[in-house]
Amino acid sequence: MAALPISALRYRSSVLQNQTIAPGAFELEMTRGGFLYRPGDEIVIHGRSQPEDRTYSVVSGENDPTIKLLIRIIPEGITSPLLALLKPKDTVEFTGPTGSFQLREPDRPLWFIATGTGIAPLLSFLRTHPNMRPTVLHGVRTGEELYYRDEVEQRSAAYYPCLSREGEHPQRVTDALKELAPPADADIYLCGGQPMINSVRTILLEKNIASDRIITEPYFFW
Numbered sequence: 381m382a383a384l385p386i387s388a389l390r391y392r393s394s395v396l397q398n399q400t401i402a403p404g405a406f407e408l409e410m411t412r413g414g415f416l417y418r419p420g421d422e423i424v425i426h427g428r429s430q431p432e433d434r435t436y437s438v439v440s441g442e443n444d445p446t447i448k449l450l451i452r453i454i455p456e457g458i459t460s461p462l463l464a465l466l467k468p469k470d471t472v473e474f475t476g477p478t479g480s481f482q483l484r485e486p487d488r489p490l491w492f493i494a495t496g497t498g499i500a501p502l503l504s505f506l507r508t509h510p511n512m513r514p515t516v517l518h519g520v521r522t523g524e525e526l527y528y529r530d531e532v533e534q535r536s537a538a539y540y541p542c543l544s545r546e547g548e549h550p551q552r553v554t555d556a557l558k559e560l561a562p563p564a565d566a567d568i569y570l571c572g573g574q575p576m577i578n579s580v581r582t583i584l585l586e587k588n589i590a591s592d593r594i595i596t597e598p599y600f601f602w
């Protein structure tokens with residue numbers, strides 16, 4: 381039987397920790413209270429006014445005691461630099477859960493393809509289903525942006541870090557994917573910018589992956 385949807389409600393939470401986990405990126409840990417979510421869900425953090433509201437994927441697992449978010453600071457952005465300044469005991473108001481990026485069947489062959497902070501909902505899948513062993517491709521600019529690398533690698537059957545601006549052979553997830561052969565019966569989850577999602581989808585379709593096996597979560601749209 382399909383699980384019932386959880387209704388989005390407005391919550392008030394306290395910051396427990398705000399930790400830099402890589403240059404320009406931080407993990408915000410907040411009290412969970414009665415907030416229910418599934419792996420892949422998002423919350424909308426409310427800014428001082430509605431134009432500052434922003435959506436973030438939950439990176440913690442479904443049964444974890446706190447809510448964790450992985451946030452990259454967009455230096456020219458409005459909200460992420462403000463969230464970077466949050467301190468323990470500060471209040472965060474949010475609405476959630478939102479979104480439709482849900483894990484369909486943890487027992488299928490699984491491929492996860494993410495760029496940047498797009499690894500967050502995929503790690504929530506992994507933390508919720510510790511026996512899952514997907515193939516993971518993570519694309520970032522430099523090695524220090526491979527957020528949660530040790531944990532993701534440990535939880536993966538195969539892990540492909542793709543560095544677009546480092547090393548002798550810079551590589552994007554699209555370059556790595558071209559050399560690989562996802563099985564036709566795999567569910568493939570993509571999370572990151574829309575351009576990456578479009579390019580990866582094209583490659584997967586060329587590799588005869590059915591479009592209904594490709595599940596996507598775009599973070600930004602240019």
Ligand SMILES: Cc1cc2nc3c(=O)[nH]c(=O)nc-3n(C[C@H](O)[C@H](O)[C@H](O)COP(=O)(O)OP(=O)(O)OC[C@H]3O[C@@H](n4cnc5c(N)ncnc54)[C@H](O)[C@@H]3O)c2cc1C
Nearest residue numbers: 434435436437450451452454457458459460497500599600
């Ligand atoms: C479904 C969903 C889930 C998301 N989950 C996360 C998450 O888990 N962690 C996270 O850090 N962000 C996530 N985002 C992006 C987040 O909502 C904000 O867009 C981001 O934090 C920038 O907000 P800002 O106000 O600082 O920048 P803005 O003032 O909104 O934007 C400034 C510029 O940066 C661009 N931009 C926005 N987001 C990004 C990005 N991620 N990378 C590069 N450029 C960007 C904008 O298009 C704009 O040109 C998610 C977005 C969506 C739609």
